[in-house]
Amino acid sequence: MEKDKDFLKNIIDFENIHINYEVGQPVLENINLKINTDEHWAILGANGSGKSTLIKLISNDLHPNTGYPFRKKLFGEDRWSLFEIRKRLGIITNDLHNHFGIHGKFETAYEVVLSGYYSSIGIYKYHDFTKEQHEKVLEVLEFLEILEIKDKKVHQMSTGQLRRCIIGRALIHDPKALILDEPTVGLDIKAQDSFIKFIQKLSRKTTIILVTHHIEEIFQEITHVALMHNKTIFKQGKKNEILNSKNLSKIFDIKIDLQKENNRYYIKSINN
Numbered sequence: 001m002e003k004d005k006d007f008l009k010n011i012i013d014f015e016n017i018h019i020n021y022e023v024g025q026p027v028l029e030n031i032n033l034k035i036n037t038d039e040h041w042a043i044l045g046a047n048g049s050g051k052s053t054l055i056k057l058i059s060n061d062l063h064p065n066t067g068y069p070f071r072k073k074l075f076g077e078d079r080w081s082l083f084e085i086r087k088r089l090g091i092i093t094n095d096l097h098n099h100f101g102i103h104g105k106f107e108t109a110y111e112v113v114l115s116g117y118y119s120s121i122g123i124y125k126y127h128d129f130t131k132e133q134h135e136k137v138l139e140v141l142e143f144l145e146i147l148e149i150k151d152k153k154v155h156q157m158s159t160g161q162l163r164r165c166i167i168g169r170a171l172i173h174d175p176k177a178l179i180l181d182e183p184t185v186g187l188d189i190k191a192q193d194s195f196i197k198f199i200q201k202l203s204r205k206t207t208i209i210l211v212t213h214h215i216e217e218i219f220q221e222i223t224h225v226a227l228m229h230n231k232t233i234f235k236q237g238k239k240n241e242i243l244n245s246k247n248l249s250k251i252f253d254i255k256i257d258l259q260k261e262n263n264r265y266y267i268k269s270i271n272n
């Protein structure tokens with residue numbers, strides 16, 4: 001019973017996780033992080049602070065250093081197959097976006113979303129889909145507000161359109177959470193604004209974990225923030241308690257005057 005409750009509530013439950021790429025060179029130290037389904041998080045940190053490494057830890061592409069006692073649970077379980085994880089947790093990175101731009105450029109928007117069922121890049125002869133699965137693709141494209149480009153190929157799409165398709169590919173499974181790694185990279189100001197509004201809409205469907213170094217992207221529905229600094233999570237907790245000029249100045253190593261207006265944060269001034 002207790003386990004079922006954990007399964008429903010805890011997406012991420014990490015304690016004392018250390019990661020090394022090379023022996024004796026830690027890149028993440030003492031990571032403690034708990035993310036629940038009724039929360040939305042922003043993970044904020046400067047370049048090189050370890051955000052991508054943290055995502056690789058969550059996606060099981062990197063494993064904790066076993067020299068330390070640790071806990072690494074996803075959805076209340078210690079062990080997951082990669083395929084199962086992909087169904088419960090959509091991870092949208094710019095690497096995936098670029099990969100589609102190169103290896104999936106002749107796929108249509110429809111096919112990109114459909115390929116989510118097999119977590120593949122492209123649709124192959126042996127892939128088999130039910131009528132319901134095809135209907136779901138149309139439903140997802142409509143939710144993404146890109147139904148009208150369903151026959152457009154990846155190489156004919158704008159950055160924002162392709163990113164929505166890739167999110168759609170994850171949404172096909174109705175994931176419990178979506179990790180969005182710097183989702184507005186390559187978008188102009190208007191496209192950025194519309195993309196953030198789209199993520200706000202997504203947040204009504206699933207837990208959002210937004211990984212970014214842009215404070216302005218932290219939208220109203222975000223409830224919690226983790227600040228990465230010096231190979232670890234320097235501070236974490238409720239957004240209103242964590243996001244302030246002092247903490248941001250520390251993690252970005254520059255004096256920041258953080259302000260808030262209409263429930264959005266912005267940097268008023270920066271001083272060395």
Ligand SMILES: Nc1ncnc2c1ncn2[C@@H]1O[C@H](COP(=O)(O)OP(=O)(O)OP(=O)(O)O)[C@@H](O)[C@H]1O
Pocket residue numbers: 021022027045046047048049050051052053054213
């Ligand atoms: N494959 C690797 N081998 C060795 N060290 C690595 C490797 N990948 C990353 N690192 C190091 O790990 C640290 C954290 O890097 P990471 O890419 O996780 O930071 P980040 O916060 O995602 O940065 P950015 O915002 O620039 O993408 C950096 O010091 C980086 O040089």
